Amino acid sequence: MSFSVDKQTLDDLNILGKYQSNSIFSLFNHVKTRGGERMLEDMFKHPLSDAHQINHRSTIFQYFEKINIEFSLDPILIEGTEHFLSDSSGSKRAAFTQGIRRQALHMIGLNTEFDLFNSGLELTIQFINKLNEFLHVIRQNNFPHLNLQIEKFDELYNDKRLNKILSRKKDQQLGLIPVIQADYLIRQNYNQQIREILQFVYQLDVYICVAVVAKKKGFCYSNVPYTEQNTLSITACRHPTIPKAVANSITIDEQNNVLFLTGANMAGKSTLMKAFGINIYLAHMGFPVAAESMIFSIKDGIFSSINVPDNISMGYSHFYAEVLRVKQIAIEVSSGKNLVVIFDELFKGTNVKDAYDATLAVTSAFSKYHSCSFIISTHIIEVGQMLQQNSQNIQFKYLPTIMEGTVPRYTYELQSGITEDRQGMIIIDNEKIIDILVETAKIGSK
Template identity: 50%
Template sequence: MSFIADKQTLEDLNLLGRFKPNSIYNLFSRIKTTGGEQLLERMFQQPLTNTAAINQRSATFRYFQQKQLTFPFNGVSFRQAENYLNMGGASSLPAILKKRLNAFLNDDEYEKLLTGLKATIGILRTFRKFLQELSDYNEAAAWRKTLSGISWLDSDRELTLLTVARYDRLLRHTLRHEMEQLLEAVHQLDVYIAVSDVARQRGFHYATALPSSPSVFRTTALRHPALDAGVANPVTLHSDSNVIFLTGANMAGKSTLMKSFGIALYLAHMGFPVAAADMEFSVRDGLYSSINVPDNLNMGYSHFYAEVLRVKQVAAEVSSGKNLVIIFDELFKGTNVKDAYDATLAVTAAFARYRNCFFIISTHIIEVGNALRQYANLQFAYLPTLLEGTKPRYTYQLKEGITSDRHGMMIIENEGIIALLNN
């Protein structure tokens, strides 16, 4: 079973996108090889749901972070080696002899083969030397065994036509499967070294995955991974307190906190480092968010109706019995205050009954919070706004309770909008 995160959620949290400069994928993409890029993309697209597999991958990243290794392969040489090992066409001794002996035949193919062979020999030598630094890494034993079987790697003998034919046949035919495994090993090392470097540079940590039951999420310091000076907050959820009802003024940091939570949970299911300290979590079946729900002009959907359909979709998933994490930012902001109050109250109360799921629900309609106090499994939190004269200052530090801040009109007045129109 694969971890569930639909297109809306991936876009809300800005998780994917090699060419999106602010995406979480791009934050980790310090990859040197094409195969490493492809492996990183697969990891992002396929988070894990097996507790042991998640913790094993985290342990691998942690190992490489402690080693602080530098990726030893030259990008150009490695691409030449990869292209050579994946070349098609005849490469047997008779075929090469025929090419060389035929004076009318263009020799470019042979020169390309020779360049690729030399690059491959260089890569294999580098790999064997690099493995000396991985003496305590379990997977390295099989790689060393393969490389030890190629005794001529250290030979500086001249690459005659016959030697080229013999080496070529050995690498691209006899040991083809082993070479594919070694290439894949380099791709893995590329990802492990790159991701662990990011973790070390940005002060990320590794979460501990727990079985799906009982439901637990706990961290002492959660922040957004893309913010260099992000404020960290503690967040705790469990089956007896599985809903965070979040309030706060505009710009107080509600959306950033919710995104931080969703991103940390997603990365943790990948076994990746997270921008959260002392984090442990019960493995979930998936993650759904409703943060930036667009209207749909082609379907004739207003913004409010698009919100309703999103909530309906999530409700169907929750009611099916899956262990999910749900993030709702400003429920029903596309309708009038009375309907938004009634709908937010009813939907939050209904979702709260599903103790196997976690919810973070934010709203500007703070009156809903008082009506929800009867539900023991809700925790109320807010992000405060401090006034310095008539200027608001945001601490981004989570507090217990429901906000009483109402500073929207003050911000409008500070910007001089009414005065501008009156003039």
């Protein structure tokens, strides 16, 4: 079973976005090769749902962070090799004939095609030699998870016929027969093997890049215990793209599967929920997370309702769009999946009475699904007070506001309980909105 996530959730958490500087993808996208970028993008689009695969990938990232090496292969060599292989002539007879033709063109002074061919061959030979030097560091560390790929490369590199070409002196020109032999070996006999080696190189590019980001940002690596229990514990969870973000610890399990979050506007509720969701997503990719430690059981997917837009073309109001989103997630939850669900300010598109009733009813109904993990935020603190009386598996947290005179200060530090903060009118008064309107009205009446 694959990890379920939809576009709304990806947008809410700003996961993808190749050309968005603040996306989570962009945070990690410092790869050196185009193939590496394609591979990184594929990892982001396809989170893992198998504990062994997640732990395996995480172990590789940790290894590269530990040995602390740079990706030193020249992308020009890699792209030149890609192009040279893609220009394969099909059968060996056709390759031989084309090699003779190119050499003949070279001999009569028509050098363009031959020079392009020879340049691609030289780039490929340089690539293989440079990769052998690069892998020397990894060989020294004897990392079992990469041994198979390295053995495949070593088998290719040590082929006697190919090694004659690889080990020649730099200023030694290849004649007709060596050129044809090299073409056979590289583009015919070993085409598939070298393509697989290129994929390995792209993996190395991603592994090293992600490890560098993890070390620079102080990220940790999550652990997936091999259990079916609903377990999710993040120590010092923070938003990965916010510098010096305040960290908070969150634990959700089968006995306390709902975190009911309250707090004033600007207290940090949305940021906390996004940080939580992003780290869940990264953890299921096997990527480092913005936390001090994280333990989690495998989830079947993640769904959020944070920035739900209205749909004018469909005639949907903001409230109806919210209702449809909750319905969609309810269908997923009721299907028996083990999901992470994030609701930020349920039913904010309707009046306070309806929002109270709907938030209370929906939260109570969702809380019965103990295999799922929920974070639900609201401004309507009376809902929390009612849930406290009737629910045993809901934990209540809030983000406080500290008033310094008439100026609010936000700690962004999670506290147990339900907030009593109601500073909306104080903030409006601080911005002097009423004064501006009254003064303008006086001027207009004169």
